[in-house]
Amino acid sequence: MILTNSLVDFFLKTRAHTEKLCSPLEIEDYVVQPMADVSPPKWHLGHTTWFFEEFILKKHLPEYEGFNQDFAFIFNSYYEAMGQRVVRADRGNLSRPSVAEVYDYRAHVTAAMEKLLGQGEIGAVSHLLEIGIHHEKQHQELLLTDIKYILGNNPLLPVYSSSIKEHQQNKTAQEWLYVPEGLYSIGHATDGFCYDNELGRHQVYLNPYKISNKLVTNGDFMDFISQGGYAQFHHWHAEGWDWVRKENITAPLYWHYIDGNWHHYTYNGLKKVHKDAPLTHVSYFEAFAYAQWKGCRLPTEFEWEAAQHRFSWGQRWEWTESAYLPYPNYKKAPGALGEYNGKFMVNQKVLRGSSVATPSQHARPTYRNFFQTHTRWQFTGLRLAK
Incomplete structure (x- = not known):
């Protein structure tokens, strides 16, 4: 407190x-x-x-x-x-x-x-x-x-502010961080603030896995687009493939192909996409499809939390392969505050980390964000695991 x-x-x-x-x-x-x-x-x-x-x-x-x-x-x-x-x-x-x-x-x-x-x-x-x-x-x-x-969505794509740096480039070489099998403690454990969905600290058994030290970049995803990722059904969940075709999705949100180059809308207006900046504004469907295309997968939220101290995070909310569910012995708060988190624990995926839009003193390793699989207006990206 x-x-x-x-x-x-x-x-x-x-x-x-x-x-x-x-x-x-x-x-x-x-x-x-x-x-x-x-x-x-x-x-x-x-x-x-x-x-x-x-x-x-x-x-x-x-x-x-x-x-x-x-x-x-x-x-x-x-x-x-x-x-x-x-x-x-x-x-x-x-x-x-x-x-x-x-x-x-x-x-x-x-x-x-x-x-x-x-x-x-x-x-x-x-x-x-x-x-x-x-x-x-x-x-x-x-x-x-x-x-x-x-x-x-304003046709003029106006500037909001020049003070927010959305796209910090990261030229660090990708490494696969090995995490051995074992029991790992998951959930909030300090006296600092947390939401009730982070409580119920418990142990989970994890098989050995590897997780990327960096987020997937815009350049990585450009390769997915240019090699027909949005046109190849076998990378996608059936629901994701239906979403792609129904909504005519061909690129991340805010991306525009202009004169042979990818541009995207930012708080600073329309800018060229930086290949080395972390990818953002993709749905879980797109994150899953990209991981499949790479022969990898998304980490579970438990794998992410067990390894988060070994990599940098905070530029993007990161999609995980975990459904948004209660931890063991979860109890909703009495009264109206019990509606804050518990009633949304269905048909949503967990995101971990934070983003450039997250205010100060509001990010922590155990924070569990959650959204429906098609949403992408938040600063959502992905990290690969295998």
Whole structure:
């Protein structure tokens, strides 16, 4: 647990950083929703505020006056226990409340939280506060990737920011790291923050395996494309092959073939693809197919965790071959917070690591991200195993 004074500072800095991420946006950008998985920036600003209001202020600050009673409806995400909510795909229809009103809502709730925390009763809400902070950090990552999708689907492919370095090139030679068979401890073990899906530290037996010291690069994947990887059904799961044909997938998300060269949309606008930079924005289907094409496979999440101290990670969320399932003796938290992770443990794959969009103090070796097999708007890449 973070020390009390540090936790308050952590809260305030996190709130400020969310708004900093939105500072390059034009007012028209705040409400766009090109697909159901992407939430408008205005909604992220409101939802992360709703979390503190509903879970902490309404229960622990007796004199708290809600900002707007309708906001409990429009800014709830998926918490059945918290009442009705706007359908996820309709968040882009919220032209009202205005962006200015949502920022006023944020200021109102942040000020009330400062008042509560200044009363010296932090102990009673410290657990909820820490979850709320990391919930907002989680949304900062989603906010960044949603902004990229919004602007990357704008025909003008506008620049968002020049300060985010998406594509750090890595010319390190590939090595296969050997991991001997044996029992390995998996799961969160320190006093630091984690989500409930990381708990239940346990041992797993692993057969001997090898894992790549580096991520698959753009250049590697260009070879897959040029040699017909998207046209050869035997590399793909049946569901993945159906997805490729139905959606006419021929390259990673944001890639454009222009005048004989691959380009892709970045936060800095349209740029040439760097061959030595790690591949990103591919689905699990594509990651699996590439691994098959190379005569390799994806690591399981347990293989990844057992070996992660031997390689560099953090530039991409890395697809694994593991289904998103509970650890032994997993128990959902009581009440609405029990909906945070447990109810999503079906039909999803685990990703490990973090990405260039992950905010500070939010990445750790035991973090278990999870997405459906077709999704690729996050910074998803892959590492090979065999």
